[in-house]
Amino acid sequence: MASFVLPAHPKIPKGKKLAVIILDGWGEQVSDEYNAIHVAETPTMDALKNGRPDTWRLVKAHGPAVGLPKEDDMGNSEVGHNALGAGRIFEQGAGLVDTALETGKLFQGSGFKYIQEAFPTGTLHLIGLLSDGGVHSRLDQLQALIKGCAAHGAKRIRLHVLTDGRDVLDGSSLGFVDDLEQTLKEVRASGCDALIASGGGRMEVTMDRYENDWNVVKRGWDAQVLGEAPHKFASATEALKKLKEADPKVNDQYYPPFVIVDEAGQAVGPIVDGDAVVTFNFRADRMVMMAKALEFADFSSFDRVRWPKIKYAGMLQYDGELKLPNHFLVSPPEIDRTSGEYMVKNGISTFACSETVKFGHVTFFWNGNRSGQFSHELEEYVEIPSDSGITFNVAPEMKAILIAEKARDAILSGKFDTVRVNLPNGDMVGHTGDFHATVVGCATADKAVKIILDAVEQVGGMFLVTADHGNAEDMVKRNPKTTKPVLDKNGKLQILTSHTCAPVPIAIGGPGLPKNVRFRKDLPNGGLANVAATTLNLLGFEAPADYEPSLIEVVD
Ligand SMILES: O=C(O)[C@@H](CO)OP(=O)(O)O
Ligand SMILES: [Mn+2]
Ligand SMILES: [Mn+2]
Structure with missing residues (x-):
């Protein structure tokens, strides 16, 4: 039987609260008028990126990096959250x-x-x-x-x-x-x-x-x-x-x-x-x-x-x-020993939350397609009911602010070592193909991130913000080489409702992040599967030996 006891990280102390925020469908692409994230007001996400090369980078979220057969397979929530939670790449369905x-x-x-x-x-x-x-x-x-x-x-x-x-x-x-x-x-x-x-x-x-x-x-x-x-x-x-x-x-x-x-x-x-x-x-x-x-x-x-x-x-x-x-x-992939299970077995308490349409992403998918909790004492999963019977361009704010407020309250309660949320807007509104609604959705997700980061600030904690795959950053079909839109036979733009093969951002920070922690430069091909080891490190543990390597290093 594998031992679940993780050694203490030699340099990163335990005890700081960690917020993990997943922006669903939020990739990095050319910044033009077809990129809803670029067009939206996103001051919080912009501030995490600009001038911060040590704590912001891109990671792969598509193709073999998340267990899909081919390099041109776009990412998706299942494989993305599986990789984020499990810390390894499993060949997927x-x-x-x-x-x-x-x-x-x-x-x-x-x-x-x-x-x-x-x-x-x-x-x-x-x-x-x-x-x-x-x-x-x-x-x-x-x-x-x-x-x-x-x-x-x-x-x-x-x-x-x-x-x-x-x-x-x-x-x-x-x-x-x-x-x-x-x-x-x-x-x-x-x-x-x-x-x-x-x-x-x-x-x-x-x-x-x-x-x-x-x-x-x-x-x-x-x-x-x-x-x-x-x-x-x-x-x-x-x-x-x-x-x-x-x-x-x-x-x-x-x-x-x-x-x-x-x-x-x-x-x-x-x-x-x-x-x-x-x-x-x-x-x-x-x-x-x-x-x-x-x-x-x-x-x-x-x-x-x-x-x-x-x-x-x-x-x-x-x-x-x-x-x-x-x-x-x-037989489905056997996704075992996920980071959620390690956390529970090392006494780490978790609060996970999203709205219905993404709730299973930060619970079921995160835990390797396993329903239920590992521990009722150490884990609390909260689902905020989604709107039903509408397309999300009608209500592009979705429940992002409510999700953020739940996360904020969980952080301020002091009851949890880590808080994990999925903010759905970039993805769910992006899938409608409605550009303007997607812009509103992305701006709302950015506001939600701010609410959570403010709570992290108050408790002297840390944050890790990332995404599961691209979607809202690209709302038209493009020529992959030139990145110019490909027009249909009538000369019209072709609306892209799907996910993309774009990389996604990852940012770390917060007052609790030791000043000498930064992203390593020797993992240029890092992907979503590298995130689990990163979060375990931030919580003060060494990651299991067979996890994909952590994205961070501690400089002396
Ligand atoms: O809506 C879905 O089922 C998929 C797209 O098919 O999106 P996501 O992977 O983001 O859940
Ligand atoms: Mn998704
Ligand atoms: Mn989607």
């Missing part, structure tokens, strides 16, 4: 699924064998996000899964697709539907009856998270399981086109639920007793609620009307603590 598909192991595992039992007489349903974004799922993996299932005996496959427009450009869903239809055609030619059965936009249908709004999951349930939706079409392509014609404001993220019907008007693929279901997203947060609805006998979050007896597997197991779902096709 995207890469694990790639390997399982390439080696064919996915089709030999116990999870696949389990769903395969339903193939002779039942339908296989595949539910998930349809894009090549690589944050929650990937189209090429879905295509390989469909072909592999057909080759391994699936006779009837039904797709329940969620359109994206958040990790990819808005409007790109039509192309992804075309690609998927092509694969389904090939599979049909091999004798497997494969069709799209239902759909809807990811933010409107199924992919809610952290129980912010169960109506989202219910809309998905009604379409996917019951075969009922307000809109019925002969194909997914027709659905996307007609729904857009009827309401030009509708976008890929927010398509209403629809079902595909046959000539007699019957839904082509409701989920019934004896069927198999796979949720093909590898990322956990936005599939956990659906997984609960599919799997839990005791379930009261909405009226399921019918709870079919199915064989259900997740692409991954989404929650190791809850063992949810029980069956899965690929």
